[in-house]
Structures are given as structure tokens and as C-alpha cells.
Amino acid sequence: MRVFMTGATGFIGSAIVKELLKAGHHPIGLARTEAAAQKLVAAGVEVHRGELEDLESIKSGAAKADAVIHTGFIHDFANFKKSCELDRKVIEALGEVVKGPIVVASGTALIARGTVTTERDQPLVNADVLPRVATEEAVAAVVAGGGNASLVRLTPTVHGDGDQGFIPIVINAAKKGGGAFYIGEGQSRWPAVHRDDAARLFVLAVEQSTPGAIYHAVAEEGITTKELAGVMAKQLNIPLKSISAEEAAAAMGFFGMMWSMDQPSSGKLTKEKLGWQPKEMGLIRDMELNYFK
Incomplete structure (x- = not known):
């Protein structure tokens, strides 16, 4: 598959790129800067110039692909709600142009409640209370509109x-x-989860994705x-x-x-459904x- 990626040069995204290539897929990485573009070229990745704030560049990049892995996020804690609402817009834009799988990164911390949480748990509040929930709301909206979007919730520590x-x-x-x-x-x-294990899960999720599925990258x-x-x-x-x-x-x-x-969490259902085994x-x-x- 041709897989459009946001966050392709990031800590997790760069590991996903390696796993996509290993599995025989063709990643297309979003690059905001020349330095990012050069990193992608060096990794053997097709470059698409653009940025998260430019939704037209997101749409044109996604339109080239059969599937999307979205791990990009602007970590601006001084304007956190703005960053979260931008993430909602990016996911909505992806849903407008991609008919294949859209796999979106979220976090297990969003469902924390002092007991072991699972893939069946949902956030206890909405984005008005906890802005980062906007990501999960946007994925649900894409699915409600007939799209094939799913979530991979990452642990707060990806090491x-x-x-x-x-x-x-x-x-x-x-x-x-x-x-x-x-x-x-x-x-x-x-x-916790090692980033290489998380990367393998993203590839499995894009290969086997079910609309509305929620996966936990928990080792x-x-x-x-x-x-x-x-x-x-x-x-x-x-x-x-x-x-x-x-x-x-x-x-x-x-x-x-x-x-x-x-905030303990389980990935048991993910392992059973996708055959993912952290190693x-x-x-x-x-x-x-x-x-x-």
C-alpha cells in the first residue's frame, strides 16, 4: 500500500517508516522543512511537502495514498487546546479524501481512571473538559460518516x-x-511500550484495520x-x-x-485481534x- 504519514520523522513515526518499508509498503512522509525532507529521502521515503496547519497540503498528500497513519501533533502546551482542535481538523480533512484505512495516534492517558483500562473504555469527559479528547471525537465522526478510521492509543511512556x-x-x-x-x-x-513494538502495531492496524476499532499499544x-x-x-x-x-x-x-x-492499561484485546506480540x-x-x- 501507499501510506501517507504525518509525523514521519518523529520519534514514533520514524520507527513506523522502517516497519512499513520492511513489510513492503510505500510510505509518503509529510515534511514541513527541508531538513525533514532530507531525513525522509535518506530513509527511502517519498516526500510530500506541507504542514499540519495547511489542510490543503494534508488533503493533497492523503489523496496520493491508499491509507494514512497520522501520528503528527503540535506539542505546544502554551496553546494546547488550539493544537488539539487543529488535530480534529486534520483528521476531518483526512476523512474527506481517504477511503482506505486511517490509523490515528491517541493515548491511554485519556481514559485513565485508576483501574486497568481496556480498548473498550472511552474518555469520561469530552474535549471541552479535556482538549486532547478532540482526537477521539474526530475519529468517531469520520467513522459515523462512513470512513474507515481507527485509533492506536499509545502509553504515556513510549521508550x-x-x-x-x-x-x-x-x-x-x-x-x-x-x-x-x-x-x-x-x-x-x-x-509502557517500546517504540519499535508500537511501530509494528501501527503497521498491523493499517493492514487489518476495522472502522471504529481501538487498539492499545501496551506492552x-x-x-x-x-x-x-x-x-x-x-x-x-x-x-x-x-x-x-x-x-x-x-x-x-x-x-x-x-x-x-x-493509569494502568491493557493491550490484551489488541494482541488477540491483531496477533501483535511485543518483543x-x-x-x-x-x-x-x-x-x-
Whole structure:
């Protein structure tokens, strides 16, 4: 298949590109800059110049393809609601021109509720309350209009070489604060997946997608924040300590709030439906080997 990709040069997108090529597909990557275009060419990917804010460029790129994988997102936390509503518009635009599968990245954190969540769970609030839910609302709207859109919910920690997400942020905060910290008793659970495992799931999802399907890229259901902080303490040779949610928010802002969330999640139904089997190392082992060099 010819697969149009947003976010093709990103942390997860670049891994998906490799898996698409390995499976014999033809990725077409959206490139906003010349540097991004050169990365795609070097990876053996067809380039489509454009950007998420230019919906006509999105439509023209998608029109070249049999399917779409949409992982691009503008991570502007100062204008977060605006970024989320743009994502809604991008998904709507894709739905207007693509009749084949449209696989969209979302997150398991959107359905967090302190128990192990599954692919059957839906967000408890709408986008007016939690702006990022706009992505899931947009996919549902495409499906309601007869389109073949589906979701891959990613864990808050997608780890691997080049990770610049939550775990490195917490590690840097620990370095600055002189202590590896967890909140309260440290029993908040975080699911995780290696980016290469997640990439393979996206390819399976685009190959086997069912309209309205929800898949979970979850390899590990829930590692406690105390366990993760313990790895940081040992590797950095700093104290392990408990702090309050308010102290975490002061140290890391939005990310401190995320660190306090108990959000275990399951990918069991995804594994059964798509035959997906994570095979990469787990988060703690990856941290021990690669996050403190």
C-alpha cells in the first residue's frame, strides 16, 4: 500500500517508516522543512511537502495514498487546546479524501481512571473538559460518516533510543532537585511500550484495520512510579524520596500532574485481534541500559 504519514520523522513515526518499508509498503512522509525532507529521502521515503496547519497540503498528500497513519501533533502546551482542535481538523480533512484505512495516534492517558483500562473504555469527559479528547471525537465522526478510521492509543511512556518524553523529563527534574521522587506512596502505575513494538502495531492496524476499532499499544500494564524513581535513584546515585502532588507540579508543571496519575492499561484485546506480540525490552531494563549514559 501507499501510506501517507504525518509525523514521519518523529520519534514514533520514524520507527513506523522502517516497519512499513520492511513489510513492503510505500510510505509518503509529510515534511514541513527541508531538513525533514532530507531525513525522509535518506530513509527511502517519498516526500510530500506541507504542514499540519495547511489542510490543503494534508488533503493533497492523503489523496496520493491508499491509507494514512497520522501520528503528527503540535506539542505546544502554551496553546494546547488550539493544537488539539487543529488535530480534529486534520483528521476531518483526512476523512474527506481517504477511503482506505486511517490509523490515528491517541493515548491511554485519556481514559485513565485508576483501574486497568481496556480498548473498550472511552474518555469520561469530552474535549471541552479535556482538549486532547478532540482526537477521539474526530475519529468517531469520520467513522459515523462512513470512513474507515481507527485509533492506536499509545502509553504515556513510549521508550527507546531517542526518547524525549516523560521519563527523560522526570530524570532531568530528579537531577536538578537532587533526588529521585515519587508522589505519596508511589503506587501510581504507568503503562509502557517500546517504540519499535508500537511501530509494528501501527503497521498491523493499517493492514487489518476495522472502522471504529481501538487498539492499545501496551506492552506493560503498569509499573509503579516508585519503581521507576528507584531506577533513577540508583543510576544517578541520589536519594529516593516521596513528595506531594503540589511539589511535583511546582517542579514539572503539567508533567508533575501526569506523574501523579494512576493509569494502568491493557493491550490484551489488541494482541488477540491483531496477533501483535511485543518483543522488545521492558521500560526498566531500557532505562538501566540506555537512559543514563
